[in-house]
Structure formats: C-alpha cells, structure tokens
Amino acid sequence: MTAPAAPAVHLHAARLERGGRTILSGLDLVVPKGSITAILGPSGSGKSTLLAALTGELPVAAGTLEIFGQPIPHGARALLEMRKGLGVLLQGNGLLTDLTVAENVALPLRTHTKLPEPVLQALVRMKLHAVGLLAAADAWPRELSGGMARRVALARALALDPPLMLYDEPLTGLDPIASGVIMSLIQRLNRSLGLTSIIVSHHVHETLPICDQAVVIASGRIVFAGTPAQLQSSDDPLVRQFLDGQPDGPIPFDAPTRAYGEAA
Numbered sequence: 001m002t003a004p005a006a007p008a009v010h011l012h013a014a015r016l017e018r019g020g021r022t023i024l025s026g027l028d029l030v031v032p033k034g035s036i037t038a039i040l041g042p043s044g045s046g047k048s049t050l051l052a053a054l055t056g057e058l059p060v061a062a063g064t065l066e067i068f069g070q071p072i073p074h075g076a077r078a079l080l081e082m083r084k085g086l087g088v089l090l091q092g093n094g095l096l097t098d099l100t101v102a103e104n105v106a107l108p109l110r111t112h113t114k115l116p117e118p119v120l121q122a123l124v125r126m127k128l129h130a131v132g133l134l135a136a137a138d139a140w141p142r143e144l145s146g147g148m149a150r151r152v153a154l155a156r157a158l159a160l161d162p163p164l165m166l167y168d169e170p171l172t173g174l175d176p177i178a179s180g181v182i183m184s185l186i187q188r189l190n191r192s193l194g195l196t197s198i199i200v201s202h203h204v205h206e207t208l209p210i211c212d213q214a215v216v217i218a219s220g221r222i223v224f225a226g227t228p229a230q231l232q233s234s235d236d237p238l239v240r241q242f243l244d245g246q247p248d249g250p251i252p253f254d255a256p257t258r259a260y261g262e263a264a
C-alpha cells in the first residue's frame with residue numbers, strides 16, 4: 001500500500017552512475033505531491049541521468065529512490081506497470097508520422113488498456129481538448145507547428161492519467177510564444193488534473209515562474225533546492241554562475257579554441 005503522506009518522489013543519499021562513473025552523488029530530494037519542480041543545471045551536469053533514474057531506466061547505485069512511497073521495482077513486468085503511472089514528455093516529441101494526431105494520442109490506451117472503442121475515442125478527445133487541439137484530431141503530425149506537435153505529445157503523455165509527469169527540456173526548439181503556451185499548459189494541467197510535475201530544463205527564466213521548487217545540479221551534486229525566490233537571491237557561487245551564465249567560475253567550462261582573427 002502507498003502511504004498517504006508519501007511524497008511523489010523521495011531520493012535519499014542516492015548515487016547515480018553511468019558507465020561505471022559516478023555522475024551524481026549524495027542526492028537528497030523530496031518532491032511533494034501536487035507540486036511543480038524544476039531540475040536545472042548546466043549542460044552535462046546530469047539532468048538526463050536523474051530523469052533516467054526517475055523512469056527506472058537507470059537503477060540507483062547507492063541510496064534510495066521512491067516514487068509515491070514505493071521503491072523502483074526490479075523486473076521488466078513490474079517496471080512496465082510502474083511506468084504506466086509516469087507521463088514522460090521527451091525532447092523529440094516522438095509522434096508517429098503515419099498516424100493521425102488522434103491515433104497518436106490513442107496509442108498508449110490501445111497498448112495498455114482494453115477499453116471499448118467509443119470510450120477510448122472519448123478519452124482521446126478529452127486529452128486533445130485539455131491541450132487545446134481538439135480541432136486538429138484528424139491532422140497528420142507533418143501538418144503541425146513545433147508548438148502544436150509538443151502539445152499533441154503532451155496529450156499522449158497524459159493518456160493514461162499518470163499522477164506524475166516528467167518533462168525533458170519541454171521548450172527545446174520552440175519560439176518564445178509557443179514556449180509560453182507550453183509552460184502555462186503544464187501549470188494549468190498540473191493544477192486541474194492534480195498532477196505532480198518535474199521539469200528538466202536549462203531554460204531557467206521560462207521555467208521558474210511556474211515552479212514551486214527549483215533544484216540546481218552542478219559538479220555532481222544538488223547545489224541548491226528551494227523556492228524560485230530563494231534561488232534568485234542565492235549567493236552560492238555555483239548557483240550564481242549558472243543563473244548569470246558566466247563562463248568563469250567554479251563550474252568547469254570547456255572554452256572553445258580561439259575564434260578566427262582573435263588575438264592570442
């Protein structure tokens with residue numbers, strides 16, 4: 001049984017490894033139910049690695065990780081069952097080009113449920129309505145703008161009513177207007193559907209306004225966890241370097257070789 005008070009995500013003294021190398025260690029993090037948490041950090045800091053742990057793709061090498069009070073299960077079948085409770089919006093959208101918008105959204109329902117066709121169709125319409133794209137139900141992915149495609153992928157991620165949504169760089173490739181639409185949609189869905197959302201992003205200024213909690217990872221650990229307001233006023237040198245986009249500071253930066261014409 002899931003303890004009623006269990007947070008959506010609880011990491012305790014967790015270490016994550018890739019290829020035998022420690023990427024993140026000493027991870028302590030609580031993501032309360034119903035909240036929106038941003039996982040921020042410079043390129044290569046381990047954001048995708050943390051996301052891989054949350055989806056169960058990467059087991060923790062040490063410490064614990066619980067989702068809604070349950071450890072990530074071992075075994076393919078149990079893992080599959082757990083993943084039905086996770087909505088994941090991947091960077092590339094992953095829409096199938098030979099299926100209509102409605103059929104893309106229907107895919108998880110066809111794969112994981114035995115719902116009668118009229119019920120399934122009604123659910124698909126509800127999800128498309130939730131992202132404001134009911135009118136595009138019969139369109140093909142190639143006919144969609146980048147922002148629309150991202151919203152269809154969002155509708156599909158919501159198809160099985162997952163209580164926890166994971167967003168991997170949801171703004172990649174979107175213009176400022178489409179970015180604003182996606183962020184307010186994430187916020188509205190989180191509230192109206194009673195979800196918990198975790199957004200992995202390096203778009204700090206677009207992501208922070210909708211978040212309850214901000215987490216910054218750098219140098220192999222969590223260097224900050226707190227409210228967006230606390231983050232903005234942090235004077236931790238690692239946090240400041242990341243927020244202010246400074247090339248010089250405690251975060252190692254691989255400077256490119258000198259540009260053409262630049263003095264030695």
Ligand SMILES: Nc1ncnc2c1ncn2[C@@H]1O[C@H](COP(=O)(O)OP(=O)(O)OP(=O)(O)O)[C@@H](O)[C@H]1O
Pocket residue numbers: 018019023041042043044045046047048049050202
């Ligand atoms: N499969 C892997 N095997 C070995 N090392 C890996 C693997 N995947 C990632 N890494 C390493 O882990 C570190 C963290 O990578 P990760 O992709 O998690 O960072 P990130 O913060 O998501 O970066 P970005 O913002 O550029 O996507 C990097 O040094 C990367 O080279």
